[in-house]
Amino acid sequence: xxxxxxGSVPPAGPGPRLGFSTADSSVATSGLNPGAAxxxxxxxxxxxxxxxxxxxxxxxxxxxxxxxxxxxxxxxVLKDRLTGLHKGCAFLTYCARDSALKAQSALHEQKTLPGMxxxxxxxxxxxxxxxxxxxxxxxxxxxxxxxxxxxxxFQPFGHIEECTVLRSPDGTSKGCAFVKFGSQGEAQxxxxxxHGSQTMAGASSSLVVKLADTDRERALRRMQQMAGQLGxxxxxxxxxxxxxxxxxxxxQHQAALLAAAQGPGLGxxxxxAAQMQHVAAFSxxxxxxxxxxxNSPPGGGPGTLSGFPGPIGVNGFGPLTAQTNGQPGSxxxxxxxxxxxxxxxxxxxxxxxxxxPQQPSALPxxxxxxxxxxxxxxxxxxxxxxxxELIQTFLPFGAVVSAKVFVDRATNQSKCFGFVSFDNPTSxxxxxxxxxGFQIGMKRLKVQLKRPKDANRPY
DNA sequence: TTTCATT
Numbered sequence: 103x104x105x106x107x108x109g110s111v112p113p114a115g116p117g118p119r120l121g122f123s124t125a126d127s128s129v130a131t132s133g134l135n136p137g138a139a140x141x142x143x144x145x146x147x148x149x150x151x152x153x154x155x156x157x158x159x160x161x162x163x164x165x166x167x168x169x170x171x172x173x174x175x176x177x178x179v180l181k182d183r184l185t186g187l188h189k190g191c192a193f194l195t196y197c198a199r200d201s202a203l204k205a206q207s208a209l210h211e212q213k214t215l216p217g218m219x220x221x222x223x224x225x226x227x228x229x230x231x232x233x234x235x236x237x238x239x240x241x242x243x244x245x246x247x248x249x250x251x252x253x254x255x256f257q258p259f260g261h262i263e264e265c266t267v268l269r270s271p272d273g274t275s276k277g278c279a280f281v282k283f284g285s286q287g288e289a290q291x292x293x294x295x296x297h298g299s300q301t302m303a304g305a306s307s308s309l310v311v312k313l314a315d316t317d318r319e320r321a322l323r324r325m326q327q328m329a330g331q332l333g334x335x336x337x338x339x340x341x342x343x344x345x346x347x348x349x350x351x352x353x354q355h356q357a358a359l360l361a362a363a364q365g366p367g368l369g370x371x372x373x374x375a376a377q378m379q380h381v382a383a384f385s386x387x388x389x390x391x392x393x394x395x396x397n398s399p400p401g402g403g404p405g406t407l408s409g410f411p412g413p414i415g416v417n418g419f420g421p422l423t424a425q426t427n428g429q430p431g432s433x434x435x436x437x438x439x440x441x442x443x444x445x446x447x448x449x450x451x452x453x454x455x456x457x458x459p460q461q462p463s464a465l466p467x468x469x470x471x472x473x474x475x476x477x478x479x480x481x482x483x484x485x486x487x488x489x490x491e492l493i494q495t496f497l498p499f500g501a502v503v504s505a506k507v508f509v510d511r512a513t514n515q516s517k518c519f520g521f522v523s524f525d526n527p528t529s530x531x532x533x534x535x536x537x538x539g540f541q542i543g544m545k546r547l548k549v550q551l552k553r554p555k556d557a558n559r560p561y
Numbered sequence: 562t563t564t565c566a567t568t
Contacts, residue, residue: 151567180568191566220565228567470564479563511565519562553563 141197143175146261146284148202149230150194153223155179156215157188168194171208172201187470193227202226234314235286236263238293240279241310243267244302252279259295260288277305280314289313472503472523476530477552480537481519482545483507488516496522499536500529521552 155164161177168174175197180189196202210224240252249265256262261284268276283289297311471477483492492505507520524530530551538549 149568153566155566178568180566183568189566190564193568223565477563481562506564508564511567517562521564548562550563 141173141175143195143197144199146199147175147195147197148199149227150196150202150206150224151227152192152194153190154215154218154220155188155190155192155222156217157190158217159215160188161192164192167209168196168205171196171205173197191223194224230286236284236289237280237282237314238289239310239312239314240281241277241312242302242305242307243275243277243279243309244304245275245277246304247275247302249279252281255296256281256283256292259292260284278310470504470523471521471552472525472530473527474554475527475551476503476524478522478524478530478533479519479548479550479552480522481548482542483516483518483520483547484542484545485516485518487518487520489520492520492522495537496524496533499524499533501525 152164152168159179161179164179165174165177168177173196175195177192177194179192181187182189194202194205196205206224206226209222211221214221238256240256243252247267249267252267253262253265256265262281263284264282265279267279270276281292283292293311293313296309298308301308478496480492487495487507489505489507492507493502496502496505501524502522503525504523505520506522508517509515510517522533524533534549534551537547540547540549
């Protein structure tokens with residue numbers, strides 16, 4: 103009904119679009135709060151994220167759905183800053199916290215809006231803090247301090263949702279506790295006000311108040327994982343088979359460049375992380391590159407490598423050219439007439455350049471999908487592949503209008519699939535020819551045309 | 562295993 107494409111949606115005015123905050127008198131008559139003065143929201147109101155909204159629905163269309171749970175303070179459909187395109191989600195704040203809770207329990211995953219494949223999402227926005235950001239770890243408490251004592255201590259800073267003293271099986275306090283506040287701000291205030299402020303009786307040092315740090319733990323684990331992968335990659339980059347030795351040399355070269363580029367400002371952990379990203383991207387792009395090197399004349403004609411910066415060409419690819427030339431059949435294996443590989447050279451060293459604040463050919467990343475036949479679905483991506491690596495990998499085959507790796511929101515881990523859109527079908531076909539079945543590690547990439555939205559039906 | 566998106 104309201105989904106008339108482009109018809110019923112009023113054009114966004116100039117400047118930031120505020121949805122219809124009723125604080126704006128110009129929209130007060132639009133029906134949000136007829137006859138009401140500027141509404142106030144409660145101090146403990148929750149901003150909700152609303153997802154899985156059909157793109158044809160604007161604020162006016164959504165309002166009735168949410169109004170039945172209480173007075174709306176603000177409702178804003180998210181739009182692309184540049185294109186104004188509806189992003190399929192919105193922020194919703196009720197005047198009352200209770201309304202938000204009711205709406206969440208009544209709607210979240212409870213119904214599916216027309217045209218959507220997945221149920222509507224109604225839940226506290228990420229900006230509201232993920233729970234972790236309101237939860238404090240309290241250390242250096244006295245052993246004799248119980249929940250009541252801890253509550254008394256933290257009460258001045260806000261509403262305490264949870265308070266638990268950690269105890270041994272025999273019931274004695276471990277001298278620490280978790281305290282969860284109603285909001286992030288309250289938690290921060292408590293940190294400011296209490297951390298180090300006093301030394302409790304029987305404690306060996308002053309009170310510790312900090313965020314209960316599952317976040318940091320997770321980050322640490324991720325770092326360790328990456329460091330492990332880096333270690334595994336260096337001695338034997340198996341995925342690249344016979345060319346492993348040369349790839350190792352390249353990777354080491356990469357690592358050296360990166361380490362040099364990192365400068366003294368970054369800690370070792372950040373450096374490792376950065377290296378992982380680049381190395382991962384490089385190893386994949388380098389692989390299809392190898393046969394191309396085999397096609398170049400012995401000694402490497404100046405034409406072939408003209409785009410290459412000296413050091414990498416010499417140290418990284420020089421020996422590789424000689425070696426692959428010696429392998430029987432290596433030049434026919436990939437030389438199928440399409441020969442997209444020479445174009446891979448620039449992208450192969452692009453990860454190095456991304457270390458510096460350059461933006462070689464900043465493609466305007468507006469468009470989500472290309473025309474029919476131009477959009478690829480890619481599965482079995484390496485875990486460490488991000489959008490940037492995806493672009494790098496497919497850039498050799500044509501103009502990439504968008505590249506998206508899907509990420510699990512809860513874990514921030516790649517779901518190992520993504521989409522790449524070209525601006526023409528030929529590039530898409532070339533990419534399929536070249537990259538479908540391409541082996542990385544134990545897996546092979548699946549590269550095929552994206553299934554059209556309405557192709558789910560067998561008949 | 563085919564767009565889940567966070568002002």
